[in-house]
Amino acid sequence: MAKSRPKRTYHHGDLQQALIDAALGLIAEKQDVHTLSLREVARRVGVSQAAPYRHFADKEALLAAVAEEGFHQLLVDLQDSMVTPAADPLAALQASGVAYVQFAVSHPAHYRVMFGAFQVDNATYPALHAVGCQTFAVLVDAIATGQQAGQIITGDPQTLARVAWSLVHGLAMLVIDGQISLTQGQDIAALASFTTQSLIQGIQR
Numbered sequence: 001m002a003k004s005r006p007k008r009t010y011h012h013g014d015l016q017q018a019l020i021d022a023a024l025g026l027i028a029e030k031q032d033v034h035t036l037s038l039r040e041v042a043r044r045v046g047v048s049q050a051a052p053y054r055h056f057a058d059k060e061a062l063l064a065a066v067a068e069e070g071f072h073q074l075l076v077d078l079q080d081s082m083v084t085p086a087a088d089p090l091a092a093l094q095a096s097g098v099a100y101v102q103f104a105v106s107h108p109a110h111y112r113v114m115f116g117a118f119q120v121d122n123a124t125y126p127a128l129h130a131v132g133c134q135t136f137a138v139l140v141d142a143i144a145t146g147q148q149a150g151q152i153i154t155g156d157p158q159t160l161a162r163v164a165w166s167l168v169h170g171l172a173m174l175v176i177d178g179q180i181s182l183t184q185g186q187d188i189a190a191l192a193s194f195t196t197q198s199l200i201q202g203i204q205r
Contacts, residue, residue, distance in 0.1 A: 016055040018045050020065055027066075027109040031177075033116050038062065063113050064125040070110030071131040077103050078138045089146035090200055096142055097168045097196035098189055104172035105188050111176060115169065139164060143203075152203050160203060167199050168192070 081099035085091035146152035
């Protein structure tokens with residue numbers, strides 16, 4: 001009898017990251033989070049249907065990892081955007097708003113998971129909750145700094161931060177959903193800068 005061939009096993013340098021990347025690719029193609037499945041992600045990576053469960057308990061856990069990765073990148077982008085204009089609190093706040101919108105446009109799949117209908121329990125995913133809070137804190141701190149410098153109106157910094165976030169989030173969603181189309185020669189940074197300038201004028205002392 002011919003000897004049976006040994007069963008081949010799949011080896012990947014970083015299967016967890018490959019699964020995250022595959023999920024992002026599928027979300028980008030569909031522009032939808034809800035229809036994503038672990039089976040589909042496994043097929044995209046080229047592994048068995050059981051393979052994703054070595055790293056993620058279910059679809060929610062995979063999406064939580066996608067969101068956490070996105071928040072880490074957004075946090076870096078916001079912090080980097082405020083380095084140069086740090087001496088001017090208003091300029092730093094505006095720069096962070098522009099960076100926020102640019103992140104959303106550059107990473108729409110991440111953004112849809114981070115701020116879409118997907119919701120998770122904070123206690124189940126503490127790392128995701130922590131980096132989300134850190135990211136929002138950048139905006140709160142920027143407003144508090146502006147208040148201390150006498151350049152931003154008094155009031156609860158968190159409340160003002162939510163107002164600022166609502167503005168840039170709304171613009172970001174309208175752009176990535178195609179509700180606002182950039183005309184030829186129009187730049188997303190310029191549009192975001194003009195939009196955030198309106199906010200600055202509203203909260204400036």
